[in-house]
Amino acid sequence: MKDLKQFIKTTIREFLIENRNTNNIDDVFNHFMNKNLNYELQENLENSYDELKELIKNNSIKAYRLLNVDDINDININNLGKHFTTDKENTTSDDFLEKIGVIDFDGNYDYEKFFVVEVETNINNVDWYKTFDNRINYYDEDEINFISDKELKIINIKEIEL
Numbered sequence: 001m002k003d004l005k006q007f008i009k010t011t012i013r014e015f016l017i018e019n020r021n022t023n024n025i026d027d028v029f030n031h032f033m034n035k036n037l038n039y040e041l042q043e044n045l046e047n048s049y050d051e052l053k054e055l056i057k058n059n060s061i062k063a064y065r066l067l068n069v070d071d072i073n074d075i076n077i078n079n080l081g082k083h084f085t086t087d088k089e090n091t092t093s094d095d096f097l098e099k100i101g102v103i104d105f106d107g108n109y110d111y112e113k114f115f116v117v118e119v120e121t122n123i124n125n126v127d128w129y130k131t132f133d134n135r136i137n138y139y140d141e142d143e144i145n146f147i148s149d150k151e152l153k154i155i156n157i158k159e160i161e162l
Helices: 002-019 025-033 039-055 094-099 128-137
Strands: 060-068 083-085 114-122 141-146 153-159
Touching: 025 039, 025 128, 039 060, 039 128, 128 141
Parallel strands: none
Antiparallel strands: 060 083, 060 114, 083 141, 114 153
């Protein structure tokens, strides 16, 4: 019985690795299109694909992240995280900020300073599987997920007022 469990575990792991070896936006889009998604989720997928394709310039893509720290010097530029948004307007939208827990329902927040970090990275650094999965289920967040935050080139860090 133990051997059977190990065989199943190994087979599943190999299947997942084999099917995630490609990190091409078109291949991953087709992977999700081949799933039996309901109409709304399929529409989210198709719209996300079109939006992301338009954002790709010279094999790179820009993204934004809102950070709250006491001072710009407190930003750890070597550890920015892997979850960003491709819509800069999200970094100041009350609806978006409430959704991600930065502000409460009444627009109140507990932080003193906010900074928007603009980054650029090669499209090979985008985790297209996670990105499409999140965009299918949370379409209006315009989330993009990176494989490594070490591959992010900082374009700008700007303090903003909420």
